[in-house]
Amino acid sequence: MTAQDIHDILKLQFTDAVIEAKLENVVDPFIKVRTDMIKEIAVFVKNDERLQFDYLMCLSGVDYKGKLGVTYHLYSMVHHHKIVLKVEVPTETPDVPSVESVWKSANWHEREAFDLYGFNFAGHPDQRRILLPDDWEGHPLRKDYQTPEFYNGMKVPY
Numbered sequence: 001m002t003a004q005d006i007h008d009i010l011k012l013q014f015t016d017a018v019i020e021a022k023l024e025n026v027v028d029p030f031i032k033v034r035t036d037m038i039k040e041i042a043v044f045v046k047n048d049e050r051l052q053f054d055y056l057m058c059l060s061g062v063d064y065k066g067k068l069g070v071t072y073h074l075y076s077m078v079h080h081h082k083i084v085l086k087v088e089v090p091t092e093t094p095d096v097p098s099v100e101s102v103w104k105s106a107n108w109h110e111r112e113a114f115d116l117y118g119f120n121f122a123g124h125p126d127q128r129r130i131l132l133p134d135d136w137e138g139h140p141l142r143k144d145y146q147t148p149e150f151y152n153g154m155k156v157p158y
Contacts, residue, residue: 001050001081003029009050014041028073030084038072038087039097039123045074045085046102052078056099059109061117063143068094068117089119091142098124116141 003023010031011018017037023029033041045053053074062069072085089096098121100106110121111130118139121127129136135152138145148156 001079003083006051006081006083007031009048010041010045013044013048017041028082028084030071030086032086032088035087035089035096038070038085039099039102041085042072042099042102045083050079052076053083054078056103056105056109057082059099059106059113061113061119061141063091063117063141064088065143067091068119068142070096070113070119072099091144094119095122096120097122098127100124115139118142 007018007021007023014033014037017034018031019034020032021030045051053076055075055077057073057075060071062071067088068091069086069088073082074085075082087096094117096119098106098110100110101123107126108130110119110124111127113119114121114127115129115131116139128134137148140147150156
């Protein structure tokens with residue numbers, strides 16, 4: 001199945017939720033969807049017989065300077081096709097529905113994106129830092145992040 005076929009299925013099922021698509025002349029074709037619909041779309045693409053995206057290969061945070069994004073790389077072990085879904089949120093309110101209940105591998109991916117970018121994954125069962133200490137301030141992969149000079153009295157190397 002081509003990226004265009006996948007896009008057409010999603011556009012038919014979720015007319016207003018599909019915002020944009022770049023399907024040709026890119027390494028990873030992607031479909032940008034409304035943030036508030038990502039969980040519903042995730043359930044659909046996993047369970048629909050034509051798609052069966054049963055494997056979340058990667059979930060990544062992105063800072064686009066002024067807005068944040070989450071990128072979902074999906075693969076179907078049954079049909080051997082893949083697609084990327086993307087959502088974007090304002091930097092000030094980085095709220096995204098969790099897809100952990102759809103793909104369990106999202107658990108740690110979402111925790112990492114929370115830790116490093118500050119996303120709030122609504123509905124995540126254990127949203128807490130995974131890489132940095134609990135008392136760390138800020139989210140180091142944001143473009144506006146300022147590395148502290150000291151942490152708990154120790155000089156931070158950078």
